[in-house]
Amino acid sequence: MFDKVLIANRGEIAVRIARTCRDLGIRTVAVFSDADRQSLHVRMCDEAVRIGPAPSSESYLVAEAILAAAKQTGAQAIHPGYGFLAENAAFARLTTEAGLAFIGPSSAAMELMGDKARAREMAERASVPTVPGTPPIEDAAAASAAAEAIGFPLLVKATAGGGGKGMRLVEDAAALPGLFDQARSEAMASFGNPAVILEKFIELPRHIEFQIVADHHGNVVHLLERECSVQRRHQKLIEEAPSSFLDEELRSRMGAAAVSLASEASYRNAGTVEFLVDPDRNFYFLEMNTRLQVEHPVTELITGIDLVELQLEIASGAKLPFVQADIKPRGAAMELRITAEDPFDNFVPSGGRIRYLREAEGPGIRNDSGIATGSEVTPHYDPLIAKLIVAGDDRQQVLARARRAVREYQIDGVFTTLPFFSRMLRDDRFVANAIDVSFVDRHWMSEMAVAPIARHEELLEVALAAAAVSKASPAIREGGVPAESSRWKRFGLEDQLGNR
Numbered sequence: 001m002f003d004k005v006l007i008a009n010r011g012e013i014a015v016r017i018a019r020t021c022r023d024l025g026i027r028t029v030a031v032f033s034d035a036d037r038q039s040l041h042v043r044m045c046d047e048a049v050r051i052g053p054a055p056s057s058e059s060y061l062v063a064e065a066i067l068a069a070a071k072q073t074g075a076q077a078i079h080p081g082y083g084f085l086a087e088n089a090a091f092a093r094l095t096t097e098a099g100l101a102f103i104g105p106s107s108a109a110m111e112l113m114g115d116k117a118r119a120r121e122m123a124e125r126a127s128v129p130t131v132p133g134t135p136p137i138e139d140a141a142a143a144s145a146a147a148e149a150i151g152f153p154l155l156v157k158a159t160a161g162g163g164g165k166g167m168r169l170v171e172d173a174a175a176l177p178g179l180f181d182q183a184r185s186e187a188m189a190s191f192g193n194p195a196v197i198l199e200k201f202i203e204l205p206r207h208i209e210f211q212i213v214a215d216h217h218g219n220v221v222h223l224l225e226r227e228c229s230v231q232r233r234h235q236k237l238i239e240e241a242p243s244s245f246l247d248e249e250l251r252s253r254m255g256a257a258a259v260s261l262a263s264e265a266s267y268r269n270a271g272t273v274e275f276l277v278d279p280d281r282n283f284y285f286l287e288m289n290t291r292l293q294v295e296h297p298v299t300e301l302i303t304g305i306d307l308v309e310l311q312l313e314i315a316s317g318a319k320l321p322f323v324q325a326d327i328k329p330r331g332a333a334m335e336l337r338i339t340a341e342d343p344f345d346n347f348v349p350s351g352g353r354i355r356y357l358r359e360a361e362g363p364g365i366r367n368d369s370g371i372a373t374g375s376e377v378t379p380h381y382d383p384l385i386a387k388l389i390v391a392g393d394d395r396q397q398v399l400a401r402a403r404r405a406v407r408e409y410q411i412d413g414v415f416t417t418l419p420f421f422s423r424m425l426r427d428d429r430f431v432a433n434a435i436d437v438s439f440v441d442r443h444w445m446s447e448m449a450v451a452p453i454a455r456h457e458e459l460l461e462v463a464l465a466a467a468a469v470s471k472a473s474p475a476i477r478e479g480g481v482p483a484e485s486s487r488w489k490r491f492g493l494e495d496q497l498g499n500r
């Protein structure tokens with residue numbers, strides 16, 4: 001095992017990785033930008049190296065600065081976390097060329113899975129179902145010919161894409177040439193690669209993904225699924241394990257498909273195989289993520305496995321300490337992504353100083369947080385500030401604990417997604433898991449965010465938050481929650497808050 005690991009990230013995931021390293025007696029090196037000099041992840045590590053000014057393009061994305069920090073501190077391995085350089089194959093290659101271990105897959109596997117067309121081919125070779133579609137297509141005429149075989153509606157997707165960039169929904173043949181060209185231009189502008197493929201459009205799908213782990217000895221095991229259908233504009237908000245949409249038979253077929261794909265690709269380390277599942281329970285390979293994911297804690301809570309520990313063990317050459325038959329889920333878990341965004345104002349990012357923080361506690365609660373009272377939330381980075389993860393015997397207990405935890409959780413100084421969760425956790429359709437990937441985009445702004453408060457529970461929550469602001473110490477009151485917010489107006493509380 002390594003003696004010293006550099007964590008090439010910030011925020012909650014850097015803190016998360018540092019914790020496991022501490023458990024294992026591994027010393028940690030933090031890297032930080034000027035905006036993060038005082039940040040929690042710096043305080044949690046044994047050493048810290050400044051890598052540049054606040055913009056991530058001049059700090060967390062600069063491979064040379066991070067490798068220099070590793071060299072300077074004598075770190076033997078680099079954990080990239082997620083985002084930033086985590087899926088950058090060139091960075092993985094530079095890391096190994098510098099004689100350091102990259103806590104992740106090979107750069108070749110990252111390149112393969114980063115290309116949608118090649119990943120599709122790999123899935124077909126592994127007999128994993130894919131959406132009916134095409135290899136890369138160069139011009140609009142060829143696209144029209146190929147579209148006949150697929151039918152409409154269909155999607156044009158950038159092979160280098162992700163998060164919906166370079167993607168166009170095409171309703172009929174007449175619209176194809178224009179949208180095909182648009183997708184190519186956007187792909188070129190966003191990824192420097194204009195290649196696109198066509199795929200049949202799967203309507204009302206769920207996003208269900210399988211966690212896999214693979215060692216350097218040919219062993220591959222899946223650690224069950226996560227249901228991630230609560231998303232807004234391709235940003236996940238809530239993830240759960242297990243998915244109540246799957247029965248044992250489907251779970252076992254999808255898990256076997258995920259393992260088969262990872263084996264066929266000679267994949268190593270932890271990874272995630274994403275599927276779309278249609279209302280008739282047909283599943284289709286979507287893409288594979290070659291990193292630890294934001295939502296990994298729900299898998300940890302139902303399996304009892306520390307995924308970061310496993311990643312470190314795998315990277316240092318150990319064999320998986322279990323086989324597939326050992327993996328049995330215990331209970332259920334749900335993650336709520338607390339971001340500094342205003343859910344009542346189109347999720348616009350909200351920056352500022354955290355004047356007061358009180359995390360939820362009690363049975364079934366895990367907090368993976370990157371902030372503390374006094375932290376600055378800057379617009380330079382991703383708005384994810386903390387994750388509230390809830391475990392229980394079954395989904396019903398998890399929902400009850402999650403409602404309790406959201407009510408208890410207090411963050412003053414920035415707007416957060418907590419009120420979004422407060423409503424979602426009480427929505428009949430979410431409670432019945434009768435949703436799909438566009439549920440939030442279809443129902444939140446138009447209906448849920450503006451509905452009158454029907455439940456006194458929620459009114460009480462808002463009133464308590466308002467009281468906390470107005471009764472707080474002068475220092476807290478001064479910053480507090482901006483009174484002009486649409487949220488307070490919506491609740492009719494602007495008068496109480498006006499004179500803070």
Ligand code: MV4
Nearest residue numbers: 131155162163164199200201202207231234437
């Ligand atoms: C799809 C699809 C329906 N049919 N592909 C969106 C981002 C990219 N990673 C893949 N995405 C989708 N691909 C076919 N053939 C619907 C989506 C999609 C989606 C997928 C996963 C999670 C959320 C989503 C939200 C909207 C659309």
